[in-house]
């Protein structure tokens with residue numbers, strides 16, 4: 001197993017989005033396991049959450065291919081070979097999971113239980129593969145990036161990647177990412193957003209986030225961001 005490098009002092013393109021994906025994968029895998037296949041509304045809601053995860057995974061693959069793997073290969077030819085190959089396998093796994101999802105949607109009631117269990121198991125294997133894969137990216141790929149790029153250059157790559165994401169997709173990503181971060185990481189990211197966003201857009205992010213944090217985490221964030229007492233109270237429902 002690759003050992004984690006002392007990454008705290010270097011810009012890390014992977015850490016926040018991978019925390020988001022790990023959280024979304026775990027929650028969604030459990031949600032699929034809990035589905036009641038004989039309750040139409042519950043089944044459709046569970047599969048809709050799975051659709052959202054698979055769409056997010058495809059988008060994430062493209063972001064890494066276009067921006068991160070491209071950067072590694074530009075200065076270390078072939079440096080992203082392993083994880084790029086795994087991305088191709090992930091695309092095939094996602095297509096298979098989408099086909100199984102559709103088959104479950106269309107199945108007769110007596111077939112749904114078996115199809116749901118098959119889908120849950122295959123989703124669990126996909127999550128397991130992704131956990132292995134993300135560890136390689138956060139260690140081996142980060143080592144390559146840190147060797148060949150300055151932090152300023154890495155932040156330029158990050159800015160270009162983030163700028164390519166439409167607002168709706170960005171909000172969906174933040175919905176998983178912000179609760180998945182440590183209080184310090186969360187305050188740092190939101191502090192940057194507070195500086196760079198119109199107040200009403202920033203308020204929309206806080207409104208989305210508040211129900212997803214417990215009271216202790218919300219108090220830490222409100223204190224770190226210096227939110228006015230009235231706004232803190234308004235959000236502490």
Ligand SMILES: [Fe+2]
Pocket residue numbers: 061064083087133137
């Ligand atoms: Fe990846």
